[in-house]
Amino acid sequence: MAETPQEYAGRILNTLGSRDPLDVLQETPQLLSCLMAKFSAEQVKKRPAPGKWSPMEIAVHLSEVEMMVGVRVRLVLGANGIGIQGFDQAAWAARYDHADLGTSLAAFYALRAANLTLYRSLTPEQWEHFGMHSERGRETARRVVQLCAGHDINHLRQLEAMAH
Numbered sequence: 001m002a003e004t005p006q007e008y009a010g011r012i013l014n015t016l017g018s019r020d021p022l023d024v025l026q027e028t029p030q031l032l033s034c035l036m037a038k039f040s041a042e043q044v045k046k047r048p049a050p051g052k053w054s055p056m057e058i059a060v061h062l063s064e065v066e067m068m069v070g071v072r073v074r075l076v077l078g079a080n081g082i083g084i085q086g087f088d089q090a091a092w093a094a095r096y097d098h099a100d101l102g103t104s105l106a107a108f109y110a111l112r113a114a115n116l117t118l119y120r121s122l123t124p125e126q127w128e129h130f131g132m133h134s135e136r137g138r139e140t141a142r143r144v145v146q147l148c149a150g151h152d153i154n155h156l157r158q159l160e161a162m163a164h
Contacts, residue, residue, distance in 0.1 A: 005086070005135035012150035021149035025116055028152040029109050032062065035156065036105070038163040044101065048162050055162055057096040058155050063108035064092060069148045070115045073141050076131040077122075084131035084139065119145055 003011065016024065036044070036059060044056045053061065068087065075082050127142040139147075 005133075009136055009147060012147050012154060014150075015153045016146055016150035019149070019153075021146045022116065022119060024149035024152055025112065025119070025145070028062075028156065029112055031156055032059065032105075032108070032159070035159040035163055036101075043162075045097070053093065053096075053158075055159055056099070056101050057093060058159055059101060059108070060096040060099045060104045061089065061093060062152070062155055063104040063111070065148070065151060066108050066111040066115065069144060070111055070118070072131060072139075072144050073115070073118065076129045076139075076141050076144070077126055080129045082131045084133045086133060086135040 036055060039055050045054050047054045047057075072084050075084065122141065128140050130138050130140045131144075133139045
């Protein structure tokens with residue numbers, strides 16, 4: 001049985017644990033770069049098992065999620081209480097094998113740097129601005145960033161397992 005959106009969020013937040021989300025977000029680009037360098041051109045596109053993503057698919061996913069997280073935080077900062085639309089990651093992933101890995105990684109690195117600059121500028125009040133996620137309900141800017149950091153850890157662990 002698939003996880004509910006609430007179960008997913010709980011698992012991802014547990015993955016983050018007590019780590020500072022901004023530290024995790026800061027470390028991820030370098031870790032991702034090192035991990036991706038371990039895969040040959042053939043290995044980067046190879047799925048470890050049916051239904052599991054390849055290293056390339058994970059990297060493209062991280063890039064697209066980074067875009068969405070940045071948009072979500074900006075939306076809640078601009079309009080406290082705004083609706084936040086969820087998305088079907090499986091539907092998005094259906095086209096990942098046609099993506100350009102270099103472009104996706106460059107986008108991830110640039111978006112992450114821009115998003116970190118924004119997050120570090122937030123006031124305590126702004127961290128508590130919220131949106132209403134279509135699947136998970138009320139989510140503050142802080143929660144969106146925590147979920148992003150836990151999401152990073154989750155996918156970096158998958159890449160580490162494939163690299164060994």
